[in-house]
Amino acid sequence: MSRYTSPTWYKDAVFYQIYVRAFKDGNDDGHGDFKGLLSKLDYLQQLGVDCVWIMPMFPSPLVDDGYDVADYRNIIEDYGTLEDFKAVVDGLHQRGMKVIVDIVVNHTSDQHPWFIESRSSRQSPLRDWYVWSETDQKYRDARIIFLDTLDSNWTFDPISGEYYWHRFYSQQPDLNYDNPEVQQEMLNIIDFWMELGIDGFRVDAVPYLFEREGTNCENLPETHAYVRRMRAHVEAKWPGRILLAEANQWPEDVRAYFGDPGAEEFHMAFHFPIMPRLYLALKQQTRKSIVDIMNRTPSIPPCAQWCVFLRNHDELTLEMVTEEERQYMWEQYAPEPRMRLNLGIRRRLAPLLDNDTRRIRLLNALLFTLPGSPIIYYGDEIGMGDNIWLDDRNGVRTPMQWDFNKHGGFSEADDLYAPAISDEVYGYQRVNVVQQQANPESLWYTVRHMLSVRRNYRAFGRGTFEFALPENEAILGYWRALDPDDESGGEPERFLVLANLTGVEQTSELDLGAYAGIAPVDVLTGHPWSEIGAQPYLFTLPPYGYYWLRLR
Ligand code: GLC
Numbered sequence: 001m002s003r004y005t006s007p008t009w010y011k012d013a014v015f016y017q018i019y020v021r022a023f024k025d026g027n028d029d030g031h032g033d034f035k036g037l038l039s040k041l042d043y044l045q046q047l048g049v050d051c052v053w054i055m056p057m058f059p060s061p062l063v064d065d066g067y068d069v070a071d072y073r074n075i076i077e078d079y080g081t082l083e084d085f086k087a088v089v090d091g092l093h094q095r096g097m098k099v100i101v102d103i104v105v106n107h108t109s110d111q112h113p114w115f116i117e118s119r120s121s122r123q124s125p126l127r128d129w130y131v132w133s134e135t136d137q138k139y140r141d142a143r144i145i146f147l148d149t150l151d152s153n154w155t156f157d158p159i160s161g162e163y164y165w166h167r168f169y170s171q172q173p174d175l176n177y178d179n180p181e182v183q184q185e186m187l188n189i190i191d192f193w194m195e196l197g198i199d200g201f202r203v204d205a206v207p208y209l210f211e212r213e214g215t216n217c218e219n220l221p222e223t224h225a226y227v228r229r230m231r232a233h234v235e236a237k238w239p240g241r242i243l244l245a246e247a248n249q250w251p252e253d254v255r256a257y258f259g260d261p262g263a264e265e266f267h268m269a270f271h272f273p274i275m276p277r278l279y280l281a282l283k284q285q286t287r288k289s290i291v292d293i294m295n296r297t298p299s300i301p302p303c304a305q306w307c308v309f310l311r312n313h314d315e316l317t318l319e320m321v322t323e324e325e326r327q328y329m330w331e332q333y334a335p336e337p338r339m340r341l342n343l344g345i346r347r348r349l350a351p352l353l354d355n356d357t358r359r360i361r362l363l364n365a366l367l368f369t370l371p372g373s374p375i376i377y378y379g380d381e382i383g384m385g386d387n388i389w390l391d392d393r394n395g396v397r398t399p400m401q402w403d404f405n406k407h408g409g410f411s412e413a414d415d416l417y418a419p420a421i422s423d424e425v426y427g428y429q430r431v432n433v434v435q436q437q438a439n440p441e442s443l444w445y446t447v448r449h450m451l452s453v454r455r456n457y458r459a460f461g462r463g464t465f466e467f468a469l470p471e472n473e474a475i476l477g478y479w480r481a482l483d484p485d486d487e488s489g490g491e492p493e494r495f496l497v498l499a500n501l502t503g504v505e506q507t508s509e510l511d512l513g514a515y516a517g518i519a520p521v522d523v524l525t526g527h528p529w530s531e532i533g534a535q536p537y538l539f540t541l542p543p544y545g546y547y548w549l550r551l552r
Contacts, residue, residue: 003050003455004096007240010200010268011305012461013050013098014368014451015375019313020057020079022418023378023400025411032399032410032417034075034084041091043433047381047444048451051098053202053244055313057085061111063171065313065397067102067204068109072189082196089197098199100244105186106205107172115173119159131165131176131211139165142217147342167208167217177209177226187233194234200242203230203266206257207247219253227257227265235264244307245269248319251297258304271297271306271372273320276329278310278363279352280321283332285502287476289325291467305461306372310363311380314393315344316352338388348396350383355425357383358544361446362499365524365546368450369480369497371465381447382436385426387419394418401428408432453523453548458482459493470508474501475541477510496520496549500541509536512551520549 003012018037026035044052056066059076066076075085092099108115118126136154144150145167154163155170165174175182190201210222227245234241245257245266251273259265274297277289300306316333318326326343333352334345345352353359360383367374379400387395399420402409407420408428420428436442454460463482470477481494500506512532520529529539529549541547 004098008303008305009098009240010051010242010244010373012458013373014048014454015051015053015100015307015373016044016047016049017053017055017309017312017375017377019055019378019397022397022410024402025413025416026080028412029078030411030413030416031078033078034080034088038084038088038091041088041095041097044092044097045095047448048455049097049376051100051199052092053375054099054101056102056104056204061109061171063109064169065393067104068107068111068169068172069104070109070111071113072103073192086196093197100200100202100242101193101198102204103190103193103201104204105175106208107166107168107174110171110173118173119157119164122160122162124160127160128179129176129182130173132160132162133165134162136163139211139213139217141215142167142211145342165211167205174208174211177222183226183229187230190230190234191237194238194241198241200234200244200267202244202246204246206245206266207249207253219247219249219256224256224259224265228259228263231259231264231266242267248272248317250320251293255298255300258300261301264301264303267303268305268307268373271308272317274370275309276316276318276321276325278366279316279333280325280329281476281501282353282359282363283328286473287469287501288473290476291469294465294467307375308367308370308372309375309377310367311349311352311377311396312375313377313397315341315346317344319343336388341393346386346388346393346395348384348386349377349380350426351385355383355385356544357443358503360443362501362544362546364447364450365548366476366497366499368454369460369478369495369548371480373461376447381444382431382433383426383443384431385421385423387421390418399428401432403432403434404429409434450524456523457493457495458490459495463493463495468496468498468510470510472506472508474506475499475508476501491552494551495523496551497547498539498541498549499546500544503543505540505542507538507540509538512537515551518551520551522547523550524548 021032023032024036024040026033057079058069059071059074060066060068075082089099114126114129118124118130156163166172207218210220211217212220243266247254247257254269257266257269273293277293280289318329334340339347398418399410436444459480459482463480466479468477468479476499478497483492484490515532519531
């Protein structure tokens with residue numbers, strides 16, 4: 001069975017996250033759209049990704065960039081029509097790629113007809129579709145997520161004279177999952193999009209579906225029960241399609257969202273806590289925090305898979321670090337107040353790493369070999385910059401930089417939804433796809449090369465993970481290994497990944513006695529290393545160097 005047709009295809013897949021508005025403008029109105037995206041599918045194929053994640057695309061007043069949905073069964077006008085979307089789905093499938101889309105289940109826009117009806121009076125037939133209360137004193141133990149803009153999860157509605165509950169902006173009222181009609185309607189919406197041929201969903205803001213007094217209203221048993229129902233529904237009607245959980249939680253809490261054999265929940269879930277620790281490790285020049293969080297990560301069922309990422313469309317979240325680590329991350333990575341947002345940092349990968357290609361390559365080398373399926377955020381494959389002067393998280397959602405032309409080839413329009421980056425370091429005049437595709441030494445080629453190498457093996461997506469820790473703590477080392485099974489066949493695979501987290505050369509040794517007689521080969525370069533003997537194996541890593549060594 002091929003990577004594409006396997007029912008567990010997501011375990012081998014590399015994902016690519018697309019903000020359609022930013023990707024390519026097909027009708028030159030200043031907003032990216034599906035026509036534009038369609039014209040760039042060959043680009044995605046060249047890069048070598050397997051599955052595209054499309055951020056919210058439903059009609060929306062855009063208070064939270066589409067995470068405030070006003071109609072679950074249509075496409076926002078700026079992006080085109082359902083037919084345009086379908087053409088993108090078909091085009092991806094024809095090229096051997098899959099596609100998942102964002103579905104916002106926890107809340108709607110306050111402009112959604114359900115909410116307009118619900119708030120119209122206390123007797124409305126849809127009153128109970130949202131969470132209403134006479135006081136704003138309920139669920140006091142629930143934290144506020146958008147800390148910089150909100151001071152309560154309740155907002156008073158003057159129309160019907162009660163408060164409504166919202167975990168995000170006040171224009172995003174939470175649906176009431178205690179109402180069976182709400183539960184059923186979300187499953188109907190899932191069917192609507194599955195029928196159009198998509199391969200699954202990234203399910204937004206999962207932990208917050210239910211509220212219960214005396215709890216923090218996250219990860220409640222009721223929420224898990226509903227997720228199990230959703231999974232059973234998808235499994236019965238749409239086998240081979242996936243649900244990916246956005247649950248920004250500690251590993252042990254996310255573990256519960258995979259469920260257990262016979263009571264499955266999500267196929268995949270983001271591993272949030274590992275992400276900031278990759279950046280932390282570079283500044284602290286030690287692997288310690290990476291080792292700690294991986295040791296704290298429970299094993300997951302055989303059909304489940306983590307998703308790992310370096311950046312996404314939100315602030316680089318520091319919710320899953322200690323208070324001390326958060327302060328350190330802010331000091332080190334967000335010296336300007338404008339760089340900070342809520343409990344995070346609104347910057348992109350390249351600027352976070354001072355545009356140092358050694359560190360950018362190193363973090364990618366880890367991203368593609370750590371356990372789980374990697375996700376690339378659009379533009380990070382060419383090292384795009386950000387614009388901290390834009391509000392909210394818009395600074396990391398600027399137009400994709402395709403070439404040297406006006407607005408980086410994103411659009412012919414004069415006015416864009418947001419200006420293309422044009423500063424001296426990261427501007428499209430210097431950083432763009434055409435320029436990088438013309439240079440075999442570019443970041444784009446490095447990323448593409450890593451993906452094409454990764455594709456030859458299944459150990460990175462499916463193999464076991466075990467640390468290989470030399471005495472020198474500046475070096476991160478781990479094993480990824482896979483024995484062939486009925487589905488994959490082939491030879492056993494065993495890799496030793498080594499990474500130097502510092503800007504100076506590092507030397508150390510590992511006891512590899514069990515592999516005496518084998519000469520490891522770095523699969524990224526094809527270079528063989530010296531044969532392993534009975535003595536500890538000595539090795540040297542250049543500044544921020546990394547190796548993917550195959551022991552065969
Ligand atoms: C998720 C999204 C974020 C959005 C929030 C509310 O965290 O990633 O962009 O604002 O949900 O829907």
